[in-house]
Every structure is written in structure tokens, then in C-alpha cells.
Amino acid sequence: MCGRYTLTVTLEELLLRYSVDSVNAPFHEPRYNISPSQMVITVLNDGQNNRIGKLKWGLTPPWAKDLKTSTINARAETLLQKSSFKIPFLKKRCLIPADSFFEWKPTANGKQPMRIMMNSEEIFSFAGIYETWTGSDGTKVSGVAVITTEPNQTVSEIHNRMPLILKPEDEKIWLDRTVQDPSVLMPLLQPYSADQMKCYAVSTEVGNVKNDSKRCIKELV
Template sequence: MCGRYTLTVTLEELMVRYMIEETTVPFHRPKYNVAPSQQVLAIINDGQSNRLGELKWGLIPPWADDPKIGFQMLNARSETAASKPAFQNPLRRKRCIIPADGFYEWKTTANGKQPMRIVLKSRALFSLAGLYESWISPEGSKINSCTILTTTPNELIAPIHDRMPVILRPEDEQLWLNRSVTEIDALSPLLRPYHADELDAYAVSPAVGSVRNDDCSLIDSYTTDEQLELW
């Protein structure tokens, strides 16, 4: 799964990376511990250009009676999304990119759960494959929300977790955002594990476990008890 991630770049860097000409997002500060149910930055394409906006993390289907269902839809399994009522329409028509520069997973060790941060070796931004929806309450209020697609882990992630988020290769991003592409067969090849040799994983502080913590110290390399024992 993908339950926490980081986005530590500036708004200007995001706009350049994704060719965004203008945005209604008023402000963005570096985020070191993005968590479920928060408003997250996302990119969609309106048929002419890429747009940057905010979505609530945890997809709420239009037919939902209660928006709290979003807590159960933080992630969508890429292998079965096309057959699930909540995800099949967004997969065909409402795809988005969730920009990130790292994500966290918790590795089971002899000393308990150790948080790990996974990044590109280049430390560059990357694109998580997402789906989005709009839900309107009986009173007329609207919530735009999203989920992050997951896939089987590569060789780097497998010892850490049994799932990993779908990371799009840069050359596949525009196809993913292209709303005119609705055939699942055209999209399925994009939903594969990212190459392990392009990623790096390292231990970080247990402080990342609390959503109240959100500062740059969370992404510092952390010496674990296991590493101390080896010394």
C-alpha cells in the first residue's frame, strides 16, 4: 500500500516539472509527512493542458452515502481496479498524477516496525498514478478526492512491503492523463512495478509514525538498532 509520502519541492518547481502555466493553488510548503484524508496536490489534464489542484486523499465514489468511506479507499489495487465499482469509471475517465519525491513503508524487523523512505536514486520528483472522483452531499457541498494505485513490489520493496505505489515513467505520464484514452488494455502496461535499480530505500526516524510530525528531520537517514548491533 501507500499510506504516507513526501513532497518537499516548491510550487514553482512543480509547475515547471509538469508544464503548469497557472494554478489556483494559493500556497504550498514542503511536506515531509503527507497522510490520508489530507488535501494533496494532484495533476489532471483538461483536454488541452495540465492543471494543478488539490484533492482529498481517500476516494469517495459519487454513489457513497457517507464520505467516511474514503478512509477505506486510500489505495486501489491496479490488478482489480477495472472491476471494482468505485474505481472502474475513474480508471477510464478520471486519472490523475500525485507528485511525490519519496514515500514511506514500514519494514518488520526483530525490533519492531522500522519506517523506510523510498526515493529515486536521482532524488528527483516522480509521479504516482492516481484516480479521482467528485462527491456531492445531499446539502450540495462538493468533495474532490483521490486514491493512489498500487502494484506488486519490485525486488527492492519486496523485503519491506508486499505492495508498492504505481510510479509512472516520465514518458508515460501524458498517456495516463489523456482523457480520450479509455481502453484498459492501453493503460495496463503502465501499471507495473518501477525498476528497482532506479530506486533507493533507507531507514528514517520512527517520528514519521505520527501525522503531527512534519519537518525536514523526518527524511534524514536514521541509524537503526540492527545497524548498531552490526557495529
């Protein structure tokens, strides 16, 4: 499960990280508590260049009657089995930039929110898939789902799933729409190395989607 994450960097840092031209770049300001159904920064490739834009967090298959069937996560193990995910996995892949995500750790005093990130505190990329749903009135909604996988050792003490974080060297392959061979794509879907990640406890304030400030990422001491 991945239901909250952060992207606290500037737009300029994003453009540099993903080698994106500033032309047509979307508005962005640091976010400290990104939640489902919101518009989120994504990176796609048009066949020649990386492009940055925003998609709704929640993928709805084209045949769905309404947006109530949207899915925020897609299990790596079922990408080729579920019709909602198979075509997006093979043909409509994207990167979802982040610099941390939250999971809730069970404790004797209740669930404790934890912030999980790279040791370097640098930007990383969730593996995402996207799809466009068209309503009966012609309204189009393009939504994205974060792929999840089994947790590494850092995350396993907190939760039984974690978002699929791509190695930087695998991002180009993931964005390449000409690559549609499952035998090439599936090996990319492995839990990120635990020794490169860290975590710490944060305030329960992050549990409220209305809260989106630096207080959400402040370490509890």
C-alpha cells in the same frame, strides 16, 4: 499500501516539472509527512494543458452515503472489477507528485519506517484516480486514490505492495482523458524499475501524522 509520502520541492519546481502555468496555482510548501484525508497536490489535463490543484486523499464513490467509505489506495489488479474504481480509471485519472514514500519494515525490534525514493532524488508521479462525492446537503468533495501494485525488488524486502509510479514518458498518456481503452492503460501499471530506486531508515517520528518536518526524512545512522 501507500499511506505516507513526501513532496519536499517548491511550487516553482512543480510547475516546471509538469509544464504548468503559474496562473491559479495552489499554495504549496515542502511537505515531509503527507497522510490520508489531507489535501494533496495533483496534476490533471483539461484537454489542452496540464493543471495543478489539490484533492482530498481519499476517494469516495458517488453512491456512498457518507465519507466514511473513502479509499486511499486502489489495487491495479482490481481497477476494472470494482465499480468504485472502473469509471475513474477509464475517465478520471491524475498524477500525484512525490519525491519519496514511506513503508514500515518488520524487524526483530518492531516496525522500522523506511524512506523510498529515486536514486536521483527527483520528483516522480504516482498514478492516481479521482472522483467527486456529493452529500445530501449539496456539499461536494473531490477525492483521489493512489493506485498500488506488486513491489519491485527494492520494496519487496520492506512491504508486499508499492504505489504505482509511472514512467515519465507514460504520464502524458495517463492524463489524456480521450484514452479509455483498457488495453492501452493496463500495460502502464507495472512496478517501477528497482535499479532506479533506493531506500533508507528514518525516525519513528514519521509515524505521527502531526510531525511534518525535515526530521521525518533524516537518515538514521
